[in-house]
Amino acid sequence: MTYNYFEHSLEDINKALKNGDLTAVQLTKDTLDNIKKTDDKIQAFVRLxxxxxxxxxAAADEKGDFSNVLAGIPMAMKDNIATKGLETTAASKILADFKPVYDATVTKKLKDDGAVIIGKANMDEFAMGGSSETSAYKQTKNAWDQDKVPGGSSGGSAAAVAAGQVAYALGSDTGGSIRQPAAFNGIAGMKPTYGRVSRFGLFAMASSLDQIGPLTRTVRDNALVLNAISGFDQNDSTSSERAVPDFTEKLGESIKGMKIAVPKEYFQEGLSNEVALQVRAAIEQMKTMGAEVTEVSLPHTHFGVAAYYILMSSEGSSNLQRYDGIRYGHRAKDAKELEEVYKKTRSEGFGNEVKRRIMLGTYSLSAGAYDAFFKKAAQIRTLIIQDFNKVFEDYDLIVGPTTPTQPYGMGEELGDPKTMYLGDALTIPVNLAGLPAMSVNAGFNAGLPIGLQIIGRPFDEQSIYQLAYAFEQGNDFHENTPAIGSNY
Structure with missing residues:
Protein backbone atom coordinates (compact mmCIF):
# COMPACT_ATOMS: atom_id res chain seq x y z
CA MET A 1 0.00 0.00 0.00
CA THR A 2 1.32 3.46 -0.92
CA TYR A 3 2.52 5.59 1.98
CA ASN A 4 0.07 8.44 2.53
CA TYR A 5 1.81 11.81 2.86
CA PHE A 6 -1.53 13.48 3.57
CA GLU A 7 -1.77 11.71 6.92
CA HIS A 8 1.81 11.98 8.16
CA SER A 9 4.07 14.89 9.05
CA LEU A 10 7.83 14.83 8.59
CA GLU A 11 8.19 13.97 12.28
CA ASP A 12 5.68 11.09 11.92
CA ILE A 13 7.68 9.66 9.04
CA ASN A 14 10.93 10.15 10.92
CA LYS A 15 9.51 8.29 13.94
CA ALA A 16 8.42 5.36 11.73
CA LEU A 17 11.91 5.16 10.23
CA LYS A 18 13.54 5.30 13.67
CA ASN A 19 11.29 2.57 15.03
CA GLY A 20 11.84 0.32 12.05
CA ASP A 21 8.16 0.41 11.05
CA LEU A 22 9.28 1.77 7.68
CA THR A 23 12.46 1.69 5.62
CA ALA A 24 13.76 4.53 3.46
CA VAL A 25 13.89 2.18 0.47
CA GLN A 26 10.25 1.12 0.87
CA LEU A 27 9.17 4.75 1.36
CA THR A 28 11.07 5.77 -1.77
CA LYS A 29 9.57 2.92 -3.81
CA ASP A 30 6.08 3.87 -2.59
CA THR A 31 6.74 7.50 -3.47
CA LEU A 32 7.93 6.63 -6.97
CA ASP A 33 4.92 4.35 -7.52
CA ASN A 34 2.50 7.06 -6.44
CA ILE A 35 4.15 9.69 -8.65
CA LYS A 36 3.85 7.34 -11.62
CA LYS A 37 0.15 6.83 -10.87
CA THR A 38 -0.68 10.52 -10.45
CA ASP A 39 1.79 12.56 -12.46
CA ASP A 40 0.07 12.05 -15.80
CA LYS A 41 -2.67 14.28 -14.32
CA ILE A 42 -0.46 16.73 -12.42
CA GLN A 43 2.79 16.71 -14.44
CA ALA A 44 4.71 18.12 -11.52
CA PHE A 45 8.01 16.45 -12.44
CA VAL A 46 10.27 17.22 -15.39
CA ARG A 47 12.14 14.00 -14.61
CA LEU A 48 12.53 11.41 -11.87
CA ALA A 58 19.53 2.38 0.66
CA ALA A 59 22.46 4.37 2.06
CA ALA A 60 20.18 5.92 4.68
CA ASP A 61 18.90 2.49 5.73
CA GLU A 62 22.42 1.05 5.87
CA LYS A 63 23.65 3.94 7.98
CA GLY A 64 20.63 3.52 10.25
CA ASP A 65 20.95 7.03 11.66
CA PHE A 66 17.63 8.85 11.49
CA SER A 67 18.48 11.45 14.13
CA ASN A 68 17.94 14.11 11.48
CA VAL A 69 14.26 14.59 10.76
CA LEU A 70 14.78 14.65 6.97
CA ALA A 71 16.89 11.50 6.77
CA GLY A 72 15.53 8.90 4.35
CA ILE A 73 12.56 11.02 3.27
CA PRO A 74 12.04 11.71 -0.48
CA MET A 75 11.72 15.31 -1.65
CA ALA A 76 11.31 17.25 -4.91
CA MET A 77 13.94 19.72 -6.09
CA LYS A 78 13.06 22.60 -8.39
CA ASP A 79 14.74 22.19 -11.77
CA ASN A 80 16.90 25.30 -11.37
CA ILE A 81 18.81 24.02 -8.31
CA ALA A 82 22.03 22.17 -9.16
CA THR A 83 22.33 18.46 -8.40
CA LYS A 84 25.70 16.93 -9.25
CA GLY A 85 25.51 14.47 -12.13
CA LEU A 86 21.70 14.74 -12.34
CA GLU A 87 20.10 16.53 -15.27
CA THR A 88 19.15 20.07 -14.31
CA THR A 89 17.66 22.23 -17.07
CA ALA A 90 15.71 25.15 -15.57
CA ALA A 91 12.88 23.80 -17.77
CA SER A 92 14.67 25.21 -20.83
CA LYS A 93 15.72 23.65 -24.13
CA ILE A 94 18.99 25.56 -23.98
CA LEU A 95 20.07 23.36 -21.05
CA ALA A 96 18.67 20.06 -22.33
CA ASP A 97 20.76 17.14 -20.99
CA PHE A 98 22.90 19.47 -18.85
CA LYS A 99 24.34 17.75 -15.78
CA PRO A 100 25.99 20.03 -13.18
CA VAL A 101 29.45 19.07 -11.93
CA TYR A 102 28.66 20.22 -8.38
CA ASP A 103 25.77 20.35 -5.92
CA ALA A 104 24.04 23.54 -4.89
CA THR A 105 24.68 24.33 -1.23
CA VAL A 106 21.07 23.49 -0.33
CA THR A 107 21.43 20.19 -2.19
CA LYS A 108 24.59 19.36 -0.27
CA LYS A 109 22.96 20.27 3.05
CA LEU A 110 20.00 17.98 2.34
CA LYS A 111 22.25 15.15 1.19
CA ASP A 112 24.36 15.54 4.33
CA ASP A 113 21.16 15.18 6.34
CA GLY A 114 20.30 11.97 4.48
CA ALA A 115 17.44 13.33 2.37
CA VAL A 116 16.41 11.49 -0.81
CA ILE A 117 16.10 13.60 -3.97
CA ILE A 118 13.32 11.87 -5.91
CA GLY A 119 13.40 14.12 -8.98
CA LYS A 120 13.30 17.58 -10.52
CA ALA A 121 10.09 19.58 -10.32
CA ASN A 122 8.75 21.45 -13.33
CA MET A 123 8.84 25.25 -13.44
CA ASP A 124 8.56 28.26 -15.70
CA GLU A 125 11.61 28.44 -17.95
CA PHE A 126 14.48 30.01 -15.97
CA ALA A 127 11.82 30.92 -13.38
CA MET A 128 10.36 33.47 -15.80
CA GLY A 129 6.60 33.17 -15.50
CA GLY A 130 3.75 32.98 -13.04
CA SER A 131 1.89 29.86 -14.11
CA SER A 132 4.49 27.16 -14.96
CA GLU A 133 3.22 27.34 -18.55
CA THR A 134 6.48 28.67 -20.03
CA SER A 135 8.31 25.40 -19.35
CA ALA A 136 9.85 23.90 -22.49
CA TYR A 137 8.84 20.39 -21.40
CA LYS A 138 5.34 20.18 -19.93
CA GLN A 139 2.53 22.14 -18.29
CA THR A 140 2.00 21.39 -14.62
CA LYS A 141 -1.62 21.37 -13.42
CA ASN A 142 -3.15 22.64 -10.18
CA ALA A 143 -3.53 19.89 -7.60
CA TRP A 144 -7.12 20.93 -6.83
CA ASP A 145 -8.37 21.41 -10.38
CA GLN A 146 -6.39 20.17 -13.35
CA ASP A 147 -8.00 22.77 -15.60
CA LYS A 148 -6.34 25.52 -13.53
CA VAL A 149 -2.72 26.66 -13.36
CA PRO A 150 -0.58 25.76 -10.33
CA GLY A 151 1.08 29.17 -10.25
CA GLY A 152 4.74 29.77 -10.88
CA SER A 153 7.49 29.70 -11.24
CA SER A 154 7.75 26.93 -8.60
CA GLY A 155 4.50 25.34 -9.79
CA GLY A 156 5.89 21.81 -10.01
CA SER A 157 7.26 21.93 -6.46
CA ALA A 158 3.96 23.24 -5.07
CA ALA A 159 1.76 20.84 -7.02
CA ALA A 160 3.88 17.82 -6.02
CA VAL A 161 3.43 18.65 -2.33
CA ALA A 162 -0.27 19.55 -2.62
CA ALA A 163 -1.01 16.35 -4.58
CA GLY A 164 0.63 14.22 -1.90
CA GLN A 165 3.47 13.06 -4.15
CA VAL A 166 6.18 14.18 -1.70
CA ALA A 167 6.29 15.50 1.85
CA TYR A 168 8.22 18.62 0.91
CA ALA A 169 9.94 20.41 -1.95
CA LEU A 170 12.31 23.29 -2.54
CA GLY A 171 11.48 26.21 -4.79
CA SER A 172 12.95 29.62 -5.56
CA ASP A 173 11.28 32.99 -5.14
CA THR A 174 12.26 36.09 -7.14
CA GLY A 175 8.98 38.00 -7.08
CA GLY A 176 6.59 35.54 -5.46
CA SER A 177 7.53 32.25 -7.10
CA ILE A 178 7.23 30.22 -3.89
CA ARG A 179 4.33 32.07 -2.27
CA GLN A 180 2.07 32.39 -5.33
CA PRO A 181 2.05 28.65 -6.19
CA ALA A 182 1.75 27.86 -2.48
CA ALA A 183 -1.39 30.02 -2.41
CA PHE A 184 -2.79 28.48 -5.61
CA ASN A 185 -2.25 24.96 -4.24
CA GLY A 186 -3.31 25.55 -0.63
CA ILE A 187 0.00 24.76 1.06
CA ALA A 188 2.68 26.55 3.10
CA GLY A 189 5.47 28.33 1.20
CA MET A 190 8.25 30.38 2.78
CA LYS A 191 10.44 32.95 1.04
CA PRO A 192 13.21 33.52 3.62
CA THR A 193 15.11 36.77 4.19
CA TYR A 194 17.55 37.52 1.39
CA GLY A 195 20.83 35.97 2.51
CA ARG A 196 19.29 33.49 4.94
CA VAL A 197 19.68 30.57 2.49
CA SER A 198 22.66 30.22 0.14
CA ARG A 199 22.02 30.89 -3.55
CA PHE A 200 25.14 28.97 -4.60
CA GLY A 201 24.03 26.48 -7.23
CA LEU A 202 20.74 28.23 -7.95
CA PHE A 203 20.57 29.12 -11.64
CA ALA A 204 20.39 32.89 -11.32
CA MET A 205 17.60 34.97 -12.79
CA ALA A 206 17.86 38.18 -10.72
CA SER A 207 20.72 37.87 -8.27
CA SER A 208 19.57 40.62 -5.90
CA LEU A 209 16.07 39.12 -5.62
CA ASP A 210 16.33 35.31 -5.86
CA GLN A 211 15.96 33.21 -2.73
CA ILE A 212 15.47 29.46 -2.15
CA GLY A 213 12.79 28.29 0.25
CA PRO A 214 10.62 25.31 1.31
CA LEU A 215 7.10 24.25 0.29
CA THR A 216 5.22 21.91 2.64
CA ARG A 217 1.69 20.96 3.65
CA THR A 218 2.04 22.32 7.20
CA VAL A 219 3.76 25.20 8.93
CA ARG A 220 5.76 22.98 11.30
CA ASP A 221 7.12 20.90 8.43
CA ASN A 222 8.10 24.13 6.69
CA ALA A 223 10.06 25.34 9.69
CA LEU A 224 11.89 22.00 9.94
CA VAL A 225 13.01 22.18 6.31
CA LEU A 226 14.16 25.80 6.67
CA ASN A 227 16.23 24.70 9.67
CA ALA A 228 18.05 22.27 7.39
CA ILE A 229 18.86 24.59 4.49
CA SER A 230 19.69 27.88 6.24
CA GLY A 231 23.09 29.23 7.18
CA PHE A 232 26.19 31.06 6.03
CA ASP A 233 27.95 29.84 2.89
CA GLN A 234 31.40 31.11 1.89
CA ASN A 235 30.55 30.28 -1.74
CA ASP A 236 27.81 32.93 -1.75
CA SER A 237 28.95 36.53 -1.28
CA THR A 238 25.40 37.59 -0.35
CA SER A 239 25.05 34.91 2.33
CA SER A 240 24.43 36.21 5.83
CA GLU A 241 26.67 35.23 8.75
CA ARG A 242 23.81 35.78 11.17
CA ALA A 243 23.21 32.80 13.47
CA VAL A 244 20.36 30.49 12.46
CA PRO A 245 17.78 29.96 15.21
CA ASP A 246 15.48 26.96 15.58
CA PHE A 247 12.51 28.04 13.48
CA THR A 248 10.18 25.73 15.41
CA GLU A 249 10.99 27.44 18.71
CA LYS A 250 8.00 29.79 18.79
CA LEU A 251 5.45 27.36 17.37
CA GLY A 252 2.56 27.07 19.80
CA GLU A 253 3.27 30.36 21.55
CA SER A 254 0.33 32.72 21.99
CA ILE A 255 -0.07 35.61 19.55
CA LYS A 256 -1.88 37.68 22.16
CA GLY A 257 -0.56 41.24 22.00
CA MET A 258 1.20 40.69 18.69
CA LYS A 259 0.96 43.86 16.61
CA ILE A 260 -0.17 43.15 13.06
CA ALA A 261 -0.32 45.71 10.26
CA VAL A 262 -2.75 45.36 7.33
CA PRO A 263 -1.77 47.58 4.35
CA LYS A 264 -4.77 49.27 2.77
CA GLU A 265 -2.98 49.12 -0.59
CA TYR A 266 -3.31 45.31 -0.51
CA PHE A 267 -7.11 45.59 -0.61
CA GLN A 268 -7.58 47.95 -3.52
CA GLU A 269 -8.65 47.60 -7.15
CA GLY A 270 -7.68 44.29 -8.73
CA LEU A 271 -8.30 42.17 -5.64
CA SER A 272 -11.17 39.73 -6.16
CA ASN A 273 -14.07 39.86 -3.73
CA GLU A 274 -13.63 36.18 -2.89
CA VAL A 275 -9.99 36.62 -1.89
CA ALA A 276 -10.71 39.80 0.08
CA LEU A 277 -13.55 38.13 2.00
CA GLN A 278 -11.51 35.07 2.98
CA VAL A 279 -8.42 37.06 3.98
CA ARG A 280 -10.52 39.47 6.03
CA ALA A 281 -12.01 36.45 7.81
CA ALA A 282 -8.49 35.19 8.56
CA ILE A 283 -7.55 38.57 10.02
CA GLU A 284 -10.67 38.50 12.21
CA GLN A 285 -9.58 35.08 13.47
CA MET A 286 -6.25 36.58 14.49
CA LYS A 287 -8.06 39.30 16.40
CA THR A 288 -10.06 36.72 18.36
CA MET A 289 -6.75 35.08 19.29
CA GLY A 290 -5.56 38.33 20.86
CA ALA A 291 -3.57 39.96 18.07
CA GLU A 292 -3.75 43.75 17.75
CA VAL A 293 -4.59 44.56 14.12
CA THR A 294 -4.29 48.02 12.57
CA GLU A 295 -4.65 49.30 9.01
CA VAL A 296 -1.49 50.99 7.69
CA SER A 297 -0.19 52.39 4.42
CA LEU A 298 2.63 51.20 2.17
CA PRO A 299 2.25 54.10 -0.29
CA HIS A 300 4.72 52.98 -2.96
CA THR A 301 3.29 49.47 -3.34
CA HIS A 302 1.62 50.27 -6.67
CA PHE A 303 5.01 51.12 -8.22
CA GLY A 304 6.40 47.71 -7.28
CA VAL A 305 5.48 45.74 -10.40
CA ALA A 306 6.92 48.32 -12.80
CA ALA A 307 10.16 48.67 -10.83
CA TYR A 308 10.50 44.91 -10.39
CA TYR A 309 10.16 44.03 -14.06
CA ILE A 310 12.86 46.53 -15.00
CA LEU A 311 15.28 45.40 -12.28
CA MET A 312 14.56 41.70 -12.66
CA SER A 313 14.80 41.79 -16.47
CA SER A 314 18.01 43.81 -16.33
CA GLU A 315 19.67 41.35 -13.97
CA GLY A 316 18.20 38.45 -15.93
CA SER A 317 19.54 39.68 -19.27
CA SER A 318 22.98 39.92 -17.70
CA ASN A 319 22.83 36.51 -16.00
CA LEU A 320 21.56 34.72 -19.10
CA GLN A 321 24.46 35.95 -21.25
CA ARG A 322 26.34 32.81 -20.20
CA TYR A 323 24.02 30.60 -22.28
CA ASP A 324 25.74 31.15 -25.60
CA GLY A 325 26.26 27.67 -27.03
CA ILE A 326 29.99 27.73 -26.37
CA ARG A 327 30.66 26.17 -22.98
CA TYR A 328 27.63 24.01 -22.20
CA GLY A 329 24.00 23.39 -23.08
CA HIS A 330 22.38 23.56 -26.51
CA ARG A 331 24.38 24.71 -29.53
CA ALA A 332 22.92 25.47 -32.97
CA LYS A 333 24.19 22.84 -35.42
CA ASP A 334 24.18 24.79 -38.68
CA ALA A 335 25.89 27.99 -37.50
CA LYS A 336 29.21 28.83 -39.19
CA GLU A 337 30.29 32.19 -37.74
CA LEU A 338 30.68 33.04 -34.04
CA GLU A 339 27.92 35.65 -34.06
CA GLU A 340 25.68 33.20 -35.87
CA VAL A 341 26.34 30.62 -33.13
CA TYR A 342 25.14 33.09 -30.51
CA LYS A 343 22.05 34.19 -32.42
CA LYS A 344 20.84 30.77 -33.54
CA THR A 345 21.62 29.04 -30.26
CA ARG A 346 19.72 31.57 -28.19
CA SER A 347 16.86 31.80 -30.70
CA GLU A 348 16.42 28.03 -30.68
CA GLY A 349 17.09 27.48 -26.98
CA PHE A 350 15.08 30.22 -25.25
CA GLY A 351 11.30 30.43 -25.13
CA ASN A 352 9.22 33.54 -25.83
CA GLU A 353 8.93 34.75 -22.23
CA VAL A 354 12.67 34.49 -21.65
CA LYS A 355 13.37 36.38 -24.88
CA ARG A 356 10.86 39.06 -23.90
CA ARG A 357 12.57 39.66 -20.56
CA ILE A 358 16.07 39.61 -22.05
CA MET A 359 15.04 42.31 -24.53
CA LEU A 360 13.38 44.41 -21.81
CA GLY A 361 16.40 44.11 -19.55
CA THR A 362 18.95 44.81 -22.24
CA TYR A 363 17.04 47.92 -23.29
CA SER A 364 16.72 49.14 -19.69
CA LEU A 365 20.48 48.91 -19.26
CA SER A 366 21.33 50.61 -22.55
CA ALA A 367 23.04 53.99 -22.58
CA GLY A 368 19.97 55.90 -23.68
CA ALA A 369 17.56 54.25 -21.25
CA TYR A 370 19.56 53.58 -18.09
CA ASP A 371 18.73 56.84 -16.26
CA ALA A 372 15.10 56.83 -17.34
CA PHE A 373 14.38 53.22 -16.42
CA PHE A 374 16.92 51.22 -14.42
CA LYS A 375 18.00 54.10 -12.18
CA LYS A 376 14.39 55.13 -11.52
CA ALA A 377 13.44 51.55 -10.70
CA ALA A 378 16.31 51.33 -8.23
CA GLN A 379 15.12 54.56 -6.56
CA ILE A 380 11.59 53.18 -6.28
CA ARG A 381 13.04 50.06 -4.66
CA THR A 382 14.60 52.27 -1.99
CA LEU A 383 11.24 53.97 -1.35
CA ILE A 384 9.54 50.58 -0.96
CA ILE A 385 12.21 49.49 1.54
CA GLN A 386 11.65 52.70 3.49
CA ASP A 387 7.88 52.06 3.53
CA PHE A 388 8.42 48.66 5.14
CA ASN A 389 10.99 49.99 7.60
CA LYS A 390 8.56 52.66 8.79
CA VAL A 391 5.77 50.15 9.41
CA PHE A 392 8.09 47.74 11.21
CA GLU A 393 9.03 50.48 13.68
CA ASP A 394 5.62 49.94 15.28
CA TYR A 395 4.42 46.51 14.17
CA ASP A 396 5.64 42.91 14.43
CA LEU A 397 4.21 41.55 11.19
CA ILE A 398 2.32 42.59 8.07
CA VAL A 399 -0.61 40.52 6.83
CA GLY A 400 -2.61 40.52 3.60
CA PRO A 401 -3.56 38.44 0.57
CA THR A 402 -0.85 36.49 -1.26
CA THR A 403 -2.42 36.87 -4.69
CA PRO A 404 -5.15 39.16 -6.08
CA THR A 405 -7.13 36.22 -7.49
CA GLN A 406 -7.60 32.49 -7.16
CA PRO A 407 -6.05 30.07 -9.70
CA TYR A 408 -7.09 30.87 -13.27
CA GLY A 409 -7.59 28.57 -16.25
CA MET A 410 -4.79 26.97 -18.23
CA GLY A 411 -3.85 29.26 -21.11
CA GLU A 412 -6.11 32.04 -19.83
CA GLU A 413 -3.37 34.63 -19.28
CA LEU A 414 -0.45 33.15 -21.22
CA GLY A 415 -1.03 35.50 -24.15
CA ASP A 416 -1.38 38.55 -21.90
CA PRO A 417 1.95 39.05 -20.10
CA LYS A 418 0.89 42.32 -18.48
CA THR A 419 -2.08 40.72 -16.71
CA MET A 420 0.08 37.83 -15.54
CA TYR A 421 2.75 40.22 -14.26
CA LEU A 422 0.15 42.08 -12.18
CA GLY A 423 -0.67 38.79 -10.47
CA ASP A 424 2.55 39.24 -8.46
CA ALA A 425 1.70 42.77 -7.29
CA LEU A 426 1.32 41.70 -3.64
CA THR A 427 4.42 39.50 -3.45
CA ILE A 428 6.96 41.55 -5.43
CA PRO A 429 7.54 44.32 -2.81
CA VAL A 430 8.82 41.70 -0.34
CA ASN A 431 11.60 40.64 -2.72
CA LEU A 432 12.50 44.24 -3.53
CA ALA A 433 12.95 44.82 0.21
CA GLY A 434 14.70 41.48 0.89
CA LEU A 435 12.17 40.54 3.59
CA PRO A 436 10.93 37.12 4.71
CA ALA A 437 7.33 36.23 3.86
CA MET A 438 5.13 33.17 3.90
CA SER A 439 1.88 32.06 2.30
CA VAL A 440 -0.50 29.76 4.16
CA ASN A 441 -3.92 28.48 3.23
CA ALA A 442 -6.61 30.97 4.30
CA GLY A 443 -9.53 28.81 3.14
CA PHE A 444 -11.42 27.93 -0.01
CA ASN A 445 -13.87 29.36 -2.49
CA ALA A 446 -15.53 27.20 -5.14
CA GLY A 447 -13.18 24.34 -4.23
CA LEU A 448 -10.01 26.37 -4.84
CA PRO A 449 -7.61 27.60 -2.13
CA ILE A 450 -6.86 31.19 -1.18
CA GLY A 451 -3.50 32.34 0.19
CA LEU A 452 -2.76 34.48 3.24
CA GLN A 453 0.60 36.28 3.17
CA ILE A 454 2.54 37.03 6.36
CA ILE A 455 5.53 39.40 6.05
CA GLY A 456 8.20 39.86 8.72
CA ARG A 457 11.19 41.96 9.63
CA PRO A 458 14.56 40.93 8.17
CA PHE A 459 15.68 37.59 9.68
CA ASP A 460 12.52 37.26 11.79
CA GLU A 461 11.14 34.12 10.19
CA GLN A 462 10.40 32.85 13.72
CA SER A 463 7.59 35.38 14.26
CA ILE A 464 6.11 34.55 10.86
CA TYR A 465 6.03 30.87 11.78
CA GLN A 466 4.55 31.71 15.18
CA LEU A 467 1.59 33.54 13.65
CA ALA A 468 1.20 31.11 10.74
CA TYR A 469 1.12 28.13 13.10
CA ALA A 470 -1.40 29.77 15.43
CA PHE A 471 -3.66 30.55 12.48
CA GLU A 472 -3.23 27.05 11.02
CA GLN A 473 -4.11 25.38 14.32
CA GLY A 474 -7.20 27.57 14.60
CA ASN A 475 -8.80 26.00 11.52
CA ASP A 476 -8.74 22.79 9.49
CA PHE A 477 -7.87 24.19 6.05
CA HIS A 478 -4.55 22.32 5.94
CA GLU A 479 -6.35 19.03 6.53
CA ASN A 480 -8.30 19.28 3.28
CA THR A 481 -6.95 17.17 0.44
CA PRO A 482 -7.50 17.45 -3.33
CA ALA A 483 -9.34 14.74 -5.28
CA ILE A 484 -6.02 13.50 -6.62
CA GLY A 485 -5.46 12.17 -3.10
CA SER A 486 -8.17 9.54 -3.64
CA ASN A 487 -5.37 7.44 -5.15
CA TYR A 488 -4.49 6.34 -1.62
Missing part, protein backbone atom coordinates in the same frame (compact mmCIF):
# COMPACT_ATOMS: atom_id res chain seq x y z
CA UNK A 49 15.91 10.20 -10.63
CA UNK A 50 14.86 6.68 -9.66
CA UNK A 51 18.26 5.01 -9.58
CA UNK A 52 20.02 7.63 -7.48
CA UNK A 53 16.97 8.09 -5.22
CA UNK A 54 16.88 4.39 -4.38
CA UNK A 55 20.65 4.42 -3.83
CA UNK A 56 20.34 7.38 -1.44
CA UNK A 57 17.51 5.60 0.39
Missing amino acids: HEETALAEA
